[in-house]
Amino acid sequence: MIKMKSLLALLPAVIAIAPLGAETFVIRNATVMTVSKGTFKGSVVVKDGKIADVGEKVLEPAGATIIDGNGQYLIPGIIDCHSHIAADGGINEGSVSVSSMVDIRDVINPEDIAIYRALAGGVTTANILHGSANPIGGCTLPLKMRWGKDAQSMIFEGATPGIKFALGENPKRAGNPQGGRGGTTPVQARYPATRMGVEDTIREAFNEAKAYKAEWDGYNAKVAHGEHPIPPRKDLKLEPLKEVLEGKRFVHAHCYRADEILMLLRVADDYGFKIRTLQHVLEGYKVAKEIAAHGAGASTFSDWWSYKVEAFDAIPFNAAIMTKKGVVVSLNSDDAELMRHLNSEAGKAMKYGGMSETEALAMVTLNPAKQLGIDNRVGSIEVGKDADLVLYDKFPLSDYAKVQKVLIDGTVYFDRDKEVTGRPAKAAEKQKLIDKEKQNQQQPGRGGRGGRAGQGGQAQ
Amino acid sequence: MKKLVTALLLFCAYAFAEAPSTVAIRNARIVTVSGPVIAKGTVIVRHGLIEAVGENVPVPADAWVVDGEGMTVYPGLIDSLSTVGMPGIAVTAAAATGGRGGGRGQATPATTAAATATVERARGPEDRPSTTSWVIAADELLSADRRIETVRGGGVTTAVTFPTRGIFAGQGSIIDLLSGEKAGEMVLVPSVGQYISLSRGGGGGGGGGGFPSALMGTISYIRQIYLDAAHYQLVKDAYAKDPRGMTRPEYDRALEGVIESKRILLPANRLVEIDRMLRFAAELKQSTILYGARESYRPEAAELLKKSGTPVLVSIRWPEAPRDANPEDVDSFRTLETRDKAASAPSVLQKAGVKYALYFDGLDQPRDIQRAVKKAIDAGLSREDALRALTLTPAQIYGVADRLGSIEKGKIANLIVTNGELFDDRTKIQMIFVDGKKYMPAADTTTGGRGPATDDPGANQ
Numbered sequence: 036m037i038k039m040k041s042l043l044a045l046l047p048a049v050i051a052i053a054p055l056g057a058e059t060f061v062i063r064n065a066t067v068m069t070v071s072k073g074t075f076k077g078s079v080v081v082k083d084g085k086i087a088d089v090g091e092k093v094l095e096p097a098g099a100t101i102i103d104g105n106g107q108y109l110i111p112g113i114i115d116c117h118s119h120i121a122a123d124g125g126i127n128e129g130s131v132s133v134s135s136m137v138d139i140r141d142v143i144n145p146e147d148i149a150i151y152r153a154l155a156g157g158v159t160t161a162n163i164l165h166g167s168a169n170p171i172g173g174c175t176l177p178l179k180m181r182w183g184k185d186a187q188s189m190i191f192e193g194a195t196p197g198i199k200f201a202l203g204e205n206p207k208r209a210g211n212p213q214g215g216r217g218g219t220t221p222v223q224a225r226y227p228a229t230r231m232g233v234e235d236t237i238r239e240a241f242n243e244a245k246a247y248k249a250e251w252d253g254y255n256a257k258v259a260h261g262e263h264p265i266p267p268r269k270d271l272k273l274e275p276l277k278e279v280l281e282g283k284r285f286v287h288a289h290c291y292r293a294d295e296i297l298m299l300l301r302v303a304d305d306y307g308f309k310i311r312t313l314q315h316v317l318e319g320y321k322v323a324k325e326i327a328a329h330g331a332g333a334s335t336f337s338d339w340w341s342y343k344v345e346a347f348d349a350i351p352f353n354a355a356i357m358t359k360k361g362v363v364v365s366l367n368s369d370d371a372e373l374m375r376h377l378n379s380e381a382g383k384a385m386k387y388g389g390m391s392e393t394e395a396l397a398m399v400t401l402n403p404a405k406q407l408g409i410d411n412r413v414g415s416i417e418v419g420k421d422a423d424l425v426l427y428d429k430f431p432l433s434d435y436a437k438v439q440k441v442l443i444d445g446t447v448y449f450d451r452d453k454e455v456t457g458r459p460a461k462a463a464e465k466q467k468l469i470d471k472e473k474q475n476q477q478q479p480g481r482g483g484r485g486g487r488a489g490q491g492g493q494a495q
Numbered sequence: 496m497k498k499l500v501t502a503l504l505l506f507c508a509y510a511f512a513e514a515p516s517t518v519a520i521r522n523a524r525i526v527t528v529s530g531p532v533i534a535k536g537t538v539i540v541r542h543g544l545i546e547a548v549g550e551n552v553p554v555p556a557d558a559w560v561v562d563g564e565g566m567t568v569y570p571g572l573i574d575s576l577s578t579v580g581m582p583g584i585a586v587t588a589a590a591a592t593g594g595r596g597g598g599r600g601q602a603t604p605a606t607t608a609a610a611t612a613t614v615e616r617a618r619g620p621e622d623r624p625s626t627t628s629w630v631i632a633a634d635e636l637l638s639a640d641r642r643i644e645t646v647r648g649g650g651v652t653t654a655v656t657f658p659t660r661g662i663f664a665g666q667g668s669i670i671d672l673l674s675g676e677k678a679g680e681m682v683l684v685p686s687v688g689q690y691i692s693l694s695r696g697g698g699g700g701g702g703g704g705g706f707p708s709a710l711m712g713t714i715s716y717i718r719q720i721y722l723d724a725a726h727y728q729l730v731k732d733a734y735a736k737d738p739r740g741m742t743r744p745e746y747d748r749a750l751e752g753v754i755e756s757k758r759i760l761l762p763a764n765r766l767v768e769i770d771r772m773l774r775f776a777a778e779l780k781q782s783t784i785l786y787g788a789r790e791s792y793r794p795e796a797a798e799l800l801k802k803s804g805t806p807v808l809v810s811i812r813w814p815e816a817p818r819d820a821n822p823e824d825v826d827s828f829r830t831l832e833t834r835d836k837a838a839s840a841p842s843v844l845q846k847a848g849v850k851y852a853l854y855f856d857g858l859d860q861p862r863d864i865q866r867a868v869k870k871a872i873d874a875g876l877s878r879e880d881a882l883r884a885l886t887l888t889p890a891q892i893y894g895v896a897d898r899l900g901s902i903e904k905g906k907i908a909n910l911i912v913t914n915g916e917l918f919d920d921r922t923k924i925q926m927i928f929v930d931g932k933k934y935m936p937a938a939d940t941t942t943g944g945r946g947p948a949t950d951d952p953g954a955n956q
Contacts, residue, residue: 124710137711144767185770269722468831
């Protein structure tokens, strides 16, 4: 009897230990757009958070939850290679030209509603970048949109971290005493104020980083010889640049004009590192061959231009032209709203430049996965990959398609039915709070109101 | 007997702080906090210390007798995070770079102008921006600060007061709220820890202010400081061992101040911030106290705090709807929920077994303090737990429970005498003893606070 009791007591513990993604799903009879292995009508089996089987006919495990995909479309989770959501306390450390000491990892806000909205737009992974105020910005990393989890659980585990660079108008404007964002307060000039200065800033930073790396290499060599020297000072500004030189950190460079793109590729060649992706890269079509030769990816907008001088030469054929020249191209959002319909952004690549359905869809799935070095895990529907999947009611590259369900690691993180049916209850709960507050306000002698406590940490 | 009390009260109306060396409060209800409540007993105070407490304690012949019939004696309250006694603006011009930090309403126009005049903006962590880690509150103490009297009127006999400006603002001190004494006499412990702020105060992004301007910049700066401190210590030790042939390490007062601080105070209001700062504290390997804790009413937050074993100071400046808000605007669900539930945080923390103290966060009018604590009691906190979170627990958190926080023989005679339950509307504090010196509550006057522990996330939330 005692044994039975202890066994029963153990039961909930066992259930609690099992990972959340452990539920087994079969998404049955959908149009499966695998991106890497064609499109067909079939089913996908999800087990232990991974894709266990894909095909026109699959073996359905006993006890699996069946999702009827009939008449619907299943695609790999959308990946946004350039996003600024889910970060607290400012996206730019704009006070210095080289801000490589800062890290998005430190300021992840898992409660940013933009995460849920992105999820509702089919996004399962996003590369969260520092802003573009500085020639060398902060450290970055891809997040999975695991809405409801804590900050550290959002991080795409094992993904190579990145660093943001920025060229052109933004970094030089931040240094302009007339411009900048200081408003009415006098703004102290910040170097650089020209494109020449931007290049120099990056070169100087890498000169420093090389010397720093040499210092540490020397120290490590001595330690390897059994000596006990005092280690050099660890410099958080130079550590990430050292990692770039060692190939351990990806460079994601914000850029527009062809001349500055070539400049950056040359700087990278000079210092022996690679540019992983060129971001925005609106004039990339002019230098696509050079970009392909360097091996850089390009993450651009579908058809967004002329919002500033350096964006005047942009064309909507950019993505298609670069693709045809051998560049891995993705389409990004750079924006919490645009992030919610990257599927139709990808569709535009079919109109401008005649990309196939698969090529277009790859621009928001497999290609950004390649650019972020996570294509072994995500980006296509293949056996063994993470079960990051999006079910659409209609052809997903259409404006009319609506996301029905989103799975990440085999767990349903967005369910349209539940969202829609849950709204009245949520609204009622909120209204209750509003009413309660109003009622309390009408009561005299409410706590602290009579005193000077009213500022309660708001509106500073 | 009543006459005696009245006479005493009258006497005190003109004698500000009378200091008989021995006082006996008899026939009073005594809430000792550390032990059971004594329904009717006597407290003997001699030379600033509690000489005896109990039901049948003889009254010494030389004692001034206070008849406590109908009165309750409590230990003096401790404001566990205060700015009382601190000058409006701290120290050097370099410290004021970017004009950051809290201290709302304290900077005088003159000092603000001085701070923004000709300060070089910081270009990186090496310039040690917004850092006055070496400043010790006790050394800056203004014993003439009018707030001492105001706060004491609310029953606060002890404050843990911290310098107010900058990221590394400086080291806090535990002070007894005496009036008319030398600053040195007020100090119980000169340095209890380093006050760290992450709020953006001035600066702003993209141009104007110096480094750091964003939250991630501030965090990276703090991280660099602790890396530098460890390295500095290493080099200094090596040099002390054998200076021959070794370059002299450069003296860095910012690092000295950080190294000599035995604990740090980190701000965290939202659940996200509590999670972030607990991880940060573990990374920095510093003994840490969190302050703010507005969203600690959320069970997830209480669970995190419990798991980490980190003590937390909860601001009782409960959030309220802004008074001049556009009536068309509707706050987010989280904001509404936080305003509704914030005052339940202490009871949630209590149930979760978290070590927490309450702090007044600039509330200094006795009436406001009373209301704010009452709000927590109405939200589920017991009176006993509320009192403990304002007396013994803060004393324990700061490691001074051997001399403060309860009515026990040998402890410092910080007491309050009331005519009823401490946090009730109709209750009045009759007299206050600090270091055995008797004070009467002062009339209401206004003072400022420190400002919110962390910035609001704004549109990002």
